[in-house]
Structure formats: C-alpha cells, structure tokens
Amino acid sequence: ATDQTSPGKTHNLRIDGSRLWASLMETAAFGGTPAGGINRLTLSPEDGQVRDWFRAACEAAGLEVGVDALGTQYALRRGRDMSRKPIACGSHLDTQPTGGKFDGILGVLAGLEVMRSLDDAGIETEAPLLLVNWTNEEGSRFAPAMMASAAYAGEFTTEEILAKRDAAGISVAEALDAIGCRGPEPVGGREIGAFVELHIEQGPILEAEGKTIGVVEGGQGIAWFDGTVTGFESHAGTTPMPRRRDALLGLAELALAVERIACAHAPSAVATMGEAVIGAPSRNVVPGQIRFTLDLRDPRSETLDAMETALQEAAAEIGTRRNLAFQIERIWRKEPVPFDTKLVAAVDAAAEALGHSRRRIISGAGHDACNLAGRVPTTMIFVPCKDGVSHNESESATPADCAAGADVLLHTLLALANA
Ligand code: HGY
Ligand code: MN
Ligand code: MN
Ligand code: MN
Numbered sequence: 001a002t003d004q005t006s007p008g009k010t011h012n013l014r015i016d017g018s019r020l021w022a023s024l025m026e027t028a029a030f031g032g033t034p035a036g037g038i039n040r041l042t043l044s045p046e047d048g049q050v051r052d053w054f055r056a057a058c059e060a061a062g063l064e065v066g067v068d069a070l071g072t073q074y075a076l077r078r079g080r081d082m083s084r085k086p087i088a089c090g091s092h093l094d095t096q097p098t099g100g101k102f103d104g105i106l107g108v109l110a111g112l113e114v115m116r117s118l119d120d121a122g123i124e125t126e127a128p129l130l131l132v133n134w135t136n137e138e139g140s141r142f143a144p145a146m147m148a149s150a151a152y153a154g155e156f157t158t159e160e161i162l163a164k165r166d167a168a169g170i171s172v173a174e175a176l177d178a179i180g181c182r183g184p185e186p187v188g189g190r191e192i193g194a195f196v197e198l199h200i201e202q203g204p205i206l207e208a209e210g211k212t213i214g215v216v217e218g219g220q221g222i223a224w225f226d227g228t229v230t231g232f233e234s235h236a237g238t239t240p241m242p243r244r245r246d247a248l249l250g251l252a253e254l255a256l257a258v259e260r261i262a263c264a265h266a267p268s269a270v271a272t273m274g275e276a277v278i279g280a281p282s283r284n285v286v287p288g289q290i291r292f293t294l295d296l297r298d299p300r301s302e303t304l305d306a307m308e309t310a311l312q313e314a315a316a317e318i319g320t321r322r323n324l325a326f327q328i329e330r331i332w333r334k335e336p337v338p339f340d341t342k343l344v345a346a347v348d349a350a351a352e353a354l355g356h357s358r359r360r361i362i363s364g365a366g367h368d369a370c371n372l373a374g375r376v377p378t379t380m381i382f383v384p385c386k387d388g389v390s391h392n393e394s395e396s397a398t399p400a401d402c403a404a405g406a407d408v409l410l411h412t413l414l415a416l417a418n419a
Pocket of ligand 2: 092103
C-alpha cells in the first residue's frame with residue numbers, strides 16, 4: 001500500500017453507506033420477527049448464526065479473528081507499527097427479545113465498514129485496528145448487562161460469568177458450548193489502546209434537536225434489583241377482600257411508588273419494573289408470590305443511593321400495611337462513568353471536519369464502552385433513532401445517519417491510530 005497515512009490523503013475518505021446499509025438489512029434476518037424487529041438473545045442459535053456471518057465477513061475483509069473464553073470476537077487489522085496497542089471499535093450483536101435492527105449491531109457493522117473502506121482505499125494505519133463483538137451486552141437472558149466487557153475490564157472473573165444461569169437454568173458455559181463459540185483466548189488478554197463505540201442514541205434528544213451526531217461524554221449510573229413479594233394464596237371466591245394478602249396488589253403499589261421515586265428526581269432519574277412473574281398463576285387464586293426485577297438509573301451516584309433507600313422504605317411500608325413480605329436485593333450497580341476527554345474531543349473534531357451537526361450528550365443506556373472506560377481511554381458516538389425508540393421492534397434509523405456515524409467513526413479511528 002502506498003503511504004496513505006498522512007491526514008491529507010485520508011481527509012476525503014468516506015465509508016460506503018449503501019454497503020453498510022446492505023449489511024444491516026442482511027443481518028436483520030438472523031432472529032428477524034414478523035413485525036420487522038429482531039429477537040436474537042445472547043448465545044441463542046440466532047446469535048450463533050450472526051456470529052458466523054460476522055466472522056466470515058471479517059475474514060473476507062482481511063481481518064484476523066480471535067475469540068475469548070466468553071465468546072467475545074476480536075477482528076484485528078494489522079498496522080504499520082504492530083508494537084502499538086490497537087485502536088478498537090465495535091459493540092454487540094445480541095438483542096432484546098423485542099429488539100430492533102440497529103441497537104448494538106450498528107456499531108459492529110460500522111466498524112466492519114470502516115475496515116472494508118480502508119482496504120478499498122489501500123490505506124494502512126500506524127497502529128493496528130481492532131473490531132469487537134462483546135458477548136451479552138443486553139443482559140436480558142443472563143444478568144448483568146454488558147457482561148463480557150465487564151469481565152474484560154476485570155469487574156468479574158471468567159468463572160463467575162460462566163456460572164451465571166438464565167431463567168431456564170442454563171449456564172453461560174453451557175450456552176456458549178451449545179453454539180460452539182467458547183474461544184481459547186483468556187478474557188482481558190488483549191491490550192486495547194483506545195475504544196470508540198458507535199451506537200444509536202436510543203433516546204429522543206438528537207432527533208428532537210435535529211442533530212446528526214451525539215458526542216457522548218459519559219454514561220449514567222445503573223442499579224439492578226431482584227425482588228420477591230410473598231403474601232398468601234387463597235380462594236378467589238371465598239376470601240373476603242379485607243382478609244387477603246394479595247402479592248399482586250402489593251407489587252402494584254410498589255410499582256407506582258417506584259414511579260414516584262423516579263419523578264422525585266426528574267428530569268434525569270428513570271425507573272423500570274420490567275419483569276413480574278406470578279408463581280403458580282391461576283385465575284381463581286389470590287396471588288401468593290411474585291418474582292420481579294427493578295432497573296434504576298441516574299447520572300449521579302448520590303441520586304441512585306437516595307432512590308434505593310426510598311425503594312426499600314416504600315416496600316417496608318406497603319409490606320407492613322398489607323401483611324406482605326418484600327425481599328429486594330441489589331444484584332448489580334454500575335457507577336456513572338465519564339469518557340476520555342481527549343477522545344471526546346477527537347469525535348467532536350471528526351464530526352466538525354465532516355460538517356455534521358452535533359451536540360454533547362450523556363448516555364441514558366448502558367454500553368460496553370461504559371465498562372471499557374474503566375480500563376482504556378474510551379468514548380462513544382451517537383446517531384439518532386426514529387422517535388428515540390429502542391428495545392422495541394419498530395426501532396429504526398436512516399441510511400444517511402448510519403453513514404454519518406460510520407464516517408465520524410472512521411475519521412476518529414484514523415486520528416487515533418495515526419497520532
Ligand atoms: O440496558 C441497557 O442500557 C443496555 O442497552 N443493555
Ligand atoms: Mn446496545
Ligand atoms: Mn440494548
Ligand atoms: Mn447498551
């Protein structure tokens with residue numbers, strides 16, 4: 001390759017937006033749903049299919065693909081100076097059960113498109129580049145979310161993660177082996193010089209303000225809880241209302257209390273009771289036990305603390321009044337994380353040079369970048385999604401915005417790799 005690393009030579013380089021869009025639409029078939037969404041839970045057969053597609057596409061683009069003990073895929077593009085740590089990009093290929101075509105996979109396929117475009121232009125970077133598919137970002141099947149990147153960052157041991165089980169009792173180890181994607185590399189074994197993740201915003205701000213690029217300054221804090229509320233099963237026809245210990249009514253009161261707790265810290269705090277499963281449900285039995293989950297978020301740690309205290313107090317008050325037993329345990333907490341200011345500036349400069357409207361923003365969603373930031377210089381790039389909707393089958397984005405995000409990714413990576 002001719003010496004194409006000098007900035008002037010790459011200034012006008014752009015990714016191939018239609019090739020990126022074609023890859024997004026092609027991979028949407030893996031776990032595609034009749035409503036046009038994607039149901040591709042981590043380590044499901046559909047996840048296995050998209051991983052195979054991804055490996056083949058990386059190899060076709062001349063990348064060297066490695067896999068670690070949690071199935072995370074690393075695709076390396078060699079640079080002129082292989083003594084330097086690679087500049088990485090990527091995201092995740094797994095989705096929520098009611099997922100869409102862009103959450104996670106846009107960051108992975110935009111990274112692939114960057115590699116393809118550099119190849120087409122015969123450009124060699126100084127530092128190597130690395131494209132990563134992190135296992136189980138969504139946390140829907142196996143908690144916590146952003147699991148493999150958390151292990152990479154040293155927050156969990158590989159053994160701890162392999163032992164985690166889903167609702168059907170299947171362990172991460174068994175699920176990895178079921179689709180044959182447990183790799184030989186140790187988790188965290190690869191050095192990364194910097195990590196830049198492109199992602200849809202999954203919120204309404206960029207679209208509402210007519211901005212193309214979100215220059216992400218950090219991620220908010222997250223706290224996850226597992227809870228049970230225990231009352232007493234009894235006959236639907238013969239149990240007078242005042243004598244009932246109805247677990248569902250208690251949980252309903254708690255759900256409304258949690259909404260009030262979040263609104264007390266408006267506009268930033270959010271709270272979600274995303275799962276509630278009645279044990280032994282029956283139309284003519286007063287519910288006696290319910291298992292539920294809670295997800296609390298805010299950009300400030302102190303607010304998360306205050307929300308957790310208020311939650312426990314509300315549960316105690318409802319439990320006493322309704323003669324119910326609440327058991328609520330925090331199973332995961334991710335502190336608010338600031339991204340690397342130099343990298344944030346590099347994204348800003350790339351978006352400016354490309355002439356894209358932009359604004360600084362904090363991520364409401366958790367991302368693998370939020371874990372990487374604990375170990376390597378990290379930042380993110382956002383593009384809008386329609387109506388700010390995500391974790392919904394109707395999730396959508398435009399070809400132009402996806403291409404704009406990928407171009408900002410391309411030029412941010414070039415700036416970092418040739419610095
Ligand atoms: O929950 C999250 O924020 C992430 O998108 N899984
Ligand atoms: Mn995501
Ligand atoms: Mn998601
Ligand atoms: Mn995420």
